[in-house]
Amino acid sequence: MGARNADSSAKGSRSKLITLKINGQKTTVTVPVRRTLVDLLRDNLRMTGTKRGCDEGTCGSCTVLLGSRPVYSCMLLAVNADGQDITTIEGVFQNQEALALGRAFASTYASQCGYCTPGFIMSAYALLRQNPDPSERDVRFALSGNLCRCTGYSKIVGAVLATAQGLKEGQSR
Numbered sequence: 001m002g003a004r005n006a007d008s009s010a011k012g013s014r015s016k017l018i019t020l021k022i023n024g025q026k027t028t029v030t031v032p033v034r035r036t037l038v039d040l041l042r043d044n045l046r047m048t049g050t051k052r053g054c055d056e057g058t059c060g061s062c063t064v065l066l067g068s069r070p071v072y073s074c075m076l077l078a079v080n081a082d083g084q085d086i087t088t089i090e091g092v093f094q095n096q097e098a099l100a101l102g103r104a105f106a107s108t109y110a111s112q113c114g115y116c117t118p119g120f121i122m123s124a125y126a127l128l129r130q131n132p133d134p135s136e137r138d139v140r141f142a143l144s145g146n147l148c149r150c151t152g153y154s155k156i157v158g159a160v161l162a163t164a165q166g167l168k169e170g171q172s173r
Contacts, residue, residue: 016054037073049089063105089118112150
C-alpha cells in the first residue's frame with residue numbers, strides 16, 4: 001500500500017509542457033498535470049478576469065470559451081486543453097458583440113457585485129455568436145449554468161436580449 005501511495009504522489013507532482021492559443025496568442029507553459037485551467041489562467045498567466053467561484057462546476061464564474069463552446073475552467077485540467085483555442089473575458093472584449101454586452105450589463109444594472117458577470121458575458125457571447133436572434137427562452141437556457149447571488153436574472157436576460165436587438169439593428173449599446 002505504501003508503494004502505491006508513493007507512486008500516485010509522484011504522478012501528482014509530474015508536469016507537462018502544453019501549448020494553448022489564449023485570446024489569439026500562442027502560449028507554451030509547463031504545468032503540473034493536476035492544475036486546472038482556472039488556476040493556470042489566474043495564478044500562472046495573471047488573467048484574473050476569469051473568476052474562481054465554487055470549484056465544482058456549478059456557478060459558472062470561471063466560464064471561458066474552449067473553441068466556441070463555453071466551459072467551466074475549474075473543471076478542466078490545463079493539460080486537457082493542450083492545443084486548444086481558449087478565449088477569456090480579457091480576450092472576448094476585443095469583439096464588438098462582447099463590448100455591446102458589457103455596455104448593456106452596465107446600462108441596465110444587470111450586475112451588482114460583478115463577480116459573476118464575466119461568466120455570464122462569456123456564456124451570452126457564445127450564445128450570440130451561435131444564435132444572433134435568441135428568444136428569451138434561448139437566453140435563459142444558455143445562461144442556466146451561471147449563478148448570481150446578488151440580483152435577479154431578469155435584468156441579465158434583458159441585457160442579453162437588448163444586445164441582440166441592438167446588434168440586429170446595427171446599433172452599439
